[in-house]
Amino acid sequence: MVLSQTGQYALRAMTVLTALGSGASARTRDLAGPARVPGDYLSKILRKLVQARLLVSVKGHHGGFRLARPAREITLEEILVAVDEWAGEKECVFGFNRCDGRNPCPLHPAYSELTETVKAWAQRSTLADAGPFTRLLLDLRSPV
Secondary structure, rough: OOOHHHHHHHHHHHHHHHHHHOOEEEEEHHHHHHOOOOHHHHHHHHHHHHHOOEEEEEEOOOOOEEEOHHHHOEHHHHHHHHOOOOOHOOOOOOOOOOOOOOOOOOHHHHHHHHHHHHHHHHHHHHHHHHHHHHHHOOOOOOOO
């Protein structure tokens, strides 16, 4: 898997927030179902996204989390970096401690190409790229 589970969960949560519309906020428990992420785990992810200034935490009766900037300004790379789950840059597919161009594992060239492709995708893609499909997420209320 190129993206870690935490990275996937962070992308899901941010996409659900995008689906709610500009300026809308949601509580963790309201995001967990549509994002299909366990609530306790989602809380940890959301804290990291607040620390990275991608989300704003709103206190009070109508509080929750909302996007800190417009969806078109938040890249998928920013989200993955915020939750420290940019696995492609850190991992050797064989699990070697040291794997690079000078000391490659057997799959280094192919895996490097894959991770560079994913990185380029994450750098150019924003939350807004989910487009009209984000509204469909609001109907996915099934628990994890």
